[in-house]
Amino acid sequence: MHLIDVQTGLLADNDAIAAENRAMLATRGIYALNVMSAPGAGKTSLLERLLPLLATRWRVAVIEGDIVGSADAERLAKLGLPVEQINTGGACHLDARMVHHGVHDVVHGPSDVLVFENVGNLVCPAEFDLGEDDAVMLLSVTEGHDKPKKYPLMFRRAGLLVLNKMDLLAMTDFDVEVAVAAARDVHPGIAVIRTSCRTGEGIAEVAAWVERRIAAKRGRPAPPSPKAG
Ligand SMILES: Nc1nc2c(ncn2[C@@H]2O[C@H](COP(=O)(O)OP(=O)(O)OP(=O)(O)O)[C@@H](O)[C@H]2O)c(=O)[nH]1
Ligand SMILES: [Mg+2]
Secondary structure, eight states: OOOOOHHHHHHHHHHHHHHHHHHHHHHTTOEEEEEEESTTSSHHHHHHHHHHHHTTTSOEEEEEEESSOOHHHHHHHTTTSOEEEEEOTTOSSOOHHHHHHHHHHHHTTTOSEEEEEOOSOSSGGGGOOOSOSEEEEEEEGGGOTTHHHHSHHHHHHOSEEEEEOGGGGGGSOOOHHHHHHHHHHHOTTOEEEEOOTTTOTTHHHHHHHHHHHHHHHHTSOOOSSSSOO
């Protein structure tokens, strides 16, 4: 009897294409960020506030992943940035093959920064490398502080944990210290920033984190003048 490990094969295939995506992006020094969270934690809301800040300095493109529809792509297109919508047709995550053509287009365009908004899901997106430089995950305070213990892989993958909807904190039993301790239990080095996309709290800090990561990739400090040449 032959036992075929489909999951391992699938992920190995994904990793190979992700490596191609990463290599393509590297040829032009394009920094790529994979934004992940459970449905409704605030990914699009964060990007609506964050991308205008990044766009003062960098040319930003977005690849938007949703099961169906283009609602989020339409929201982000209002920022005046190039946005490509990918419909996964039922799959609960983006994978490296789905974004491959989009990455190719970005690499042959004028962009410096590529942002993936992944499908809202706390489990599957974490398993599929897209070729990004960094993964950011949002946990909103309405979801409960136990999530790092229950869904550790996402917290292990992410370099930055954004605790969103802080404006609602007083209306919940969410304990920030417990959540941060649990996240650092599974990923000791994870950075944590508290945000509210309603009030704007913490958004500049997220932008500064991303700027530092772009500078680290490019091997020099962020340039002082607007828009990289
Ligand atoms: N009060 C409050 N509401 C927020 C905040 N961030 C997002 N929301 C609201 O939460 C809802 C979901 O926000 P989205 O930005 O669409 O969330 P998302 O993660 O992109 O959702 P999916 O793409 O469907 O997974 C919307 O009604 C937002 O207005 C926040 O910081 N505070
Ligand atoms: Mg969204």
